[in-house]
Amino acid sequence: MDVSKDVLYSLQLAGKNIVIEDSVYIQLLQGARCSLEKTNLNPTSFIIDKQLQDDLKLSDVHEKRALFGLTSFLLECAKQNVTLDEIRAVLEESNFSPKRIQHFLDVYHQHKDSIRRNLARISSFEKAQIVDVNWRLDYNIKNSQSDKVNQLSYLVDLHTLHPGESEIKIVSMTCSLEQLQDLVGKLKDAVRCVEKQVSS
Secondary structure (H helix, E strand, O other): OOOOHHHHHHHHHHHOOOOOOHHHHHHHHHHHHHHHHOOOOOOOOOOOOHHHHHHOOOOOHHHHHHHHHHHHHHHHHHHHOOOHHHHHHHHHHOOOOHHHHHHHHHHHHHHHHHHHHHHHHOHHHOOOEEEEEEEEEEEEOOOOOOOOOOEEEEEEEEEEEOOOOOOEEEEEEEEOHHHHHHHHHHHHHHHHHHHHHHHO
């Protein structure tokens, strides 16, 4: 499981009995779980809720950092749908006591589905789909800066539909023949990659 260095450092703080007492650890873990199950979770700027920090009476920088680590790790675990053994390995690497590991695993196991449902509900985690493409070829004879240009350009309109919306949005772009060939090549590479993943 891939976890950033920043999250690992924060997790290590959360695992230290000297820095974070057991009772505070339990509060922080419950606070992390609650923040991820909130219905107004904002995925574009995931910030630990100030109200949550006030409710938990977090005054110490280490406690705030530990809350960040626990919340981020819980989020990644749910997002990647990792197994309990994978989580145990990361927590053991972060020097968590067996008691703290078990508590984390219990919270994750009990609330994973609701956190995942909440993440799925958030539309910005879902990307827009291209539902149609229109294009046309333009030939520019001259422009306002010079006398003659004699250049081909393609005008491409991508019609996109965002999940949960009924209105189709249009993304327009202009490109040269080389740029269009490059775009088509990259799209073909992406299709081959997806087909390879699906077949394996």
